[in-house]
Amino acid sequence: MRLSVIGSGYVGTTIAACFADLGHDVVNIDIDEDTVETINDGVAPIHEDGLAELVSAHAGPDGTGRLRATTDYDELLDTDVTFLCLPTPQNDDGSIDLSIMKAGAEAFGETLATKDGQHTLVVKSTVVPGSTEDVITPVVEAASGKTAGEEFGVGMNPEFLREGSAVHDFLDPDKVVLGADDERALADMHEVFDPLIAESDAPVVETDTRTAEMVKYANNGFLAAKVSLINDIGNICKEFGVDAYEVADAIGLDDRIGEQFLRSGLGWGGSCFPKDTNAIRHAAREADYTPAMLDAAVEVNDRQPERLLNLLDDHLDVAGERVAVLGLAFKPGTDDVRNTRAVPVVEGLVERGADIVAYDPVAIENAREVLPEIKYADSAGTALEGVSAALIVTDWDEFAALGAEFETMQRRLVVDGRHVDLPIDEYDLEYEGLTW
Ligand SMILES: NC(=O)c1ccc[n+]([C@@H]2O[C@H](COP(=O)([O-])OP(=O)(O)OC[C@H]3O[C@@H](n4cnc5c(N)ncnc54)[C@H](O)[C@@H]3O)[C@@H](O)[C@H]2O)c1
Numbered sequence: 001m002r003l004s005v006i007g008s009g010y011v012g013t014t015i016a017a018c019f020a021d022l023g024h025d026v027v028n029i030d031i032d033e034d035t036v037e038t039i040n041d042g043v044a045p046i047h048e049d050g051l052a053e054l055v056s057a058h059a060g061p062d063g064t065g066r067l068r069a070t071t072d073y074d075e076l077l078d079t080d081v082t083f084l085c086l087p088t089p090q091n092d093d094g095s096i097d098l099s100i101m102k103a104g105a106e107a108f109g110e111t112l113a114t115k116d117g118q119h120t121l122v123v124k125s126t127v128v129p130g131s132t133e134d135v136i137t138p139v140v141e142a143a144s145g146k147t148a149g150e151e152f153g154v155g156m157n158p159e160f161l162r163e164g165s166a167v168h169d170f171l172d173p174d175k176v177v178l179g180a181d182d183e184r185a186l187a188d189m190h191e192v193f194d195p196l197i198a199e200s201d202a203p204v205v206e207t208d209t210r211t212a213e214m215v216k217y218a219n220n221g222f223l224a225a226k227v228s229l230i231n232d233i234g235n236i237c238k239e240f241g242v243d244a245y246e247v248a249d250a251i252g253l254d255d256r257i258g259e260q261f262l263r264s265g266l267g268w269g270g271s272c273f274p275k276d277t278n279a280i281r282h283a284a285r286e287a288d289y290t291p292a293m294l295d296a297a298v299e300v301n302d303r304q305p306e307r308l309l310n311l312l313d314d315h316l317d318v319a320g321e322r323v324a325v326l327g328l329a330f331k332p333g334t335d336d337v338r339n340t341r342a343v344p345v346v347e348g349l350v351e352r353g354a355d356i357v358a359y360d361p362v363a364i365e366n367a368r369e370v371l372p373e374i375k376y377a378d379s380a381g382t383a384l385e386g387v388s389a390a391l392i393v394t395d396w397d398e399f400a401a402l403g404a405e406f407e408t409m410q411r412r413l414v415v416d417g418r419h420v421d422l423p424i425d426e427y428d429l430e431y432e433g434l435t436w
């Protein structure tokens, strides 16, 4: 099938490369010329495990030719289905900002106006319930002069991939959700996804666009709340001298709870959970409903960095002391620092007058933009040299391999926000875990 994918970021590039790998002809449309050029050179514009191989296999001079990129929306005219993968950031009040989606929908509609045959638009971005039907579709109708459900189809297909494992998650999903309000759009989405469904054996949920939109927020809200609940329980565990990880292992054996997403500590960050919980909470309030559980999930999450710093305060007055911060990415496996817990941790240390040296295996370049005022080390070992304390913010595997490096600390005080397996006894560490 011939597909166009508008937006070439984490989601757009991943799905375009994966669809090409599944045998579709795909064109990626993006306003960023560098991104377009990079893909056309056969190079992945973002860092994701397995993506470089897929892009070079299908784009660029040595590729199959099934993947290419362009800045020209007219190229979607030669395709049958378009996926809209544009950003949906939050406004200052937490509500969803649909302005980029509207701009993309308008450009899509203006192009569609000149097309004779049938076409289906699929909203892939995370949007609050009603956005596809009440906002995006009317923009396309106005720009194209065509009627949805008659002259073009509209679907909504939420994406559940995680950064760091995007290719794997997309090709082997737990579920595929196909939201459509007309038969033609549903049939088109099936034609796109059938090769993936056949290969992955993923269950398919067929529903309307509003429900599909809500499934995405329910998914993220549930996961964010699950982490906040284990953090709440973990904080109680800490007060009673109980190890929250032992408790989590035990409750995770109950199938109704499940073992995943029970790692307590500093809480959740990233490009999705924070903005998506805020968007759906704001939308709920607009509808006159107070989302008490999601509000609490955010409140618990916001408190964890200060709890980590309070644990440090119990051992050391950090004013004038050198402190190492290990980990800056919002989770291991990515260089993404959007809403990373490292920011409130570092801000708290700055307020306390600490002299901070930070290290991350891949996120330092991005971290410099949000945390320009601190020092950076080029290895965990260098960061630890001469410090009075170390804080662990991201659970990178390489931190669990640290050993003799601890001997260079002035004081071997380690406050761990992520339950990294450290040689506490071997190196005589003065160790505090956030919830254990
Ligand atoms: N990142 C994730 O892990 C993830 C997972 C699931 C869902 N989502 C959702 O998917 C959507 C996209 O997120 P992302 O992380 O891929 O975004 P992103 O910021 O990584 O990429 C967006 C891309 O869109 C391009 N763009 C902006 N305006 C454009 C326009 N008018 N026309 C064409 N291209 C334009 C940008 O240049 C950029 O390359 C969001 O709604 C997000 O919530 C993200």
Ligand SMILES: O=c1ccn([C@@H]2O[C@H](COP(=O)(O)OP(=O)(O)O[C@H]3O[C@H](CO)[C@@H](O)[C@H](O)[C@H]3O)[C@@H](O)[C@H]2O)c(=O)[nH]1
Pocket (backbone or CB within 6 Å): 126, 159, 160, 161, 162, 163, 164, 220, 223, 227, 260, 261, 262, 263, 264, 265, 266, 267, 268, 269, 270, 271, 272, 273, 276, 330, 331
């Ligand atoms: O037990 C856990 C699991 C996660 N986290 C934290 O939660 C955040 C999010 O982690 P994860 O879900 O792995 O990363 P994302 O790439 O943000 O993926 C989430 O957000 C995406 C964008 O919407 C969705 O597509 C994914 O399904 C959803 O997992 C990170 O800060 C993690 O450190 C914990 O603290 N404890």
